[in-house]
Amino acid sequence: MNGALPFDRDRLIAMPGLDYLRATMDGRIATPPIWSLMGLDLVQVDPGAVVFRGTPGPEHGNATGTVHGGWYGTLLDAALGCAVMTEVPASANHATLEYKVNITRVARAGQMLEARAHVQHHGRRTGVAVAEVRGVEDGKLYATGSTTCIVLEGG
Template identity: 70%
Template sequence: MAPDPIPFDRDRLVAMTGLDYLHAMLAGEVSPPPIWAVMGLRLVRVEPGAVTFHAAPCREHGNVTGTIHGGWYGTLLDAAMGCAVMTTVPVGATHATLEYKVNVTRVVRPGLQVEAVGRVQHGGRRTGVAMGEVRGLADGKLYATGSTTCIVLEG
């Protein structure tokens, strides 16, 4: 049984590589950001330059037209792409999203299980660039794509 997750601790974050921190989160040793629970996101795989999330929107993630709000797709892709960049961040640094773009190609209905994969295209000393895709777990269909640029921040 994994120990109780440790709440966010900036000192612990900068004392580890981004990859090690995400592995600790995946192991349940570090608590994920609260927004992930609100949005129904679950980190399921971490490797150098790539991360995978599983998610399923709820009715509460809907918008005025009864479909899933674009912010849900944005949050899912920002998490996947940003965490992919985080895997390249060294000890003593963090990162932040500078900009991201999302293209919704197909509507995700409430309860549909999807997988979001973020992959680094460039992991530099000052910036990271990543792409992301959201696909249905059961049907493999493409539901959304995204791209991001992150800044790497020292200590």
């Protein structure tokens, strides 16, 4: 953890989502373990938008030697959910109600991809976000996604 504070639900609820994610990105609060398991990094946080970068490894492959669809789903769910989280106030939390993934191009292990997500709607009870996944080196579109999240007052 390199001095980062471990996950603490009370701290999460006490902070606005934007501040919590910035603290995570800056290394002051530990990232969720799944991010390291999947090779994901949060690289930019702004109100209503985030950017993740990820590099799938051979362990993220499927039987055909390409990146498993679940890897794209995890990258997109992280980016989409965190985009919504930037709009969640202190004393609230959020959870994914549904998300959709469209894979448009085959990625290979070792290829860095970037997911850019932004909020389309954020209300008192729900948030909706969309994202694109593009190759960092080639700029090509690899996947798109969308989500609807529920905002849970009181966490």
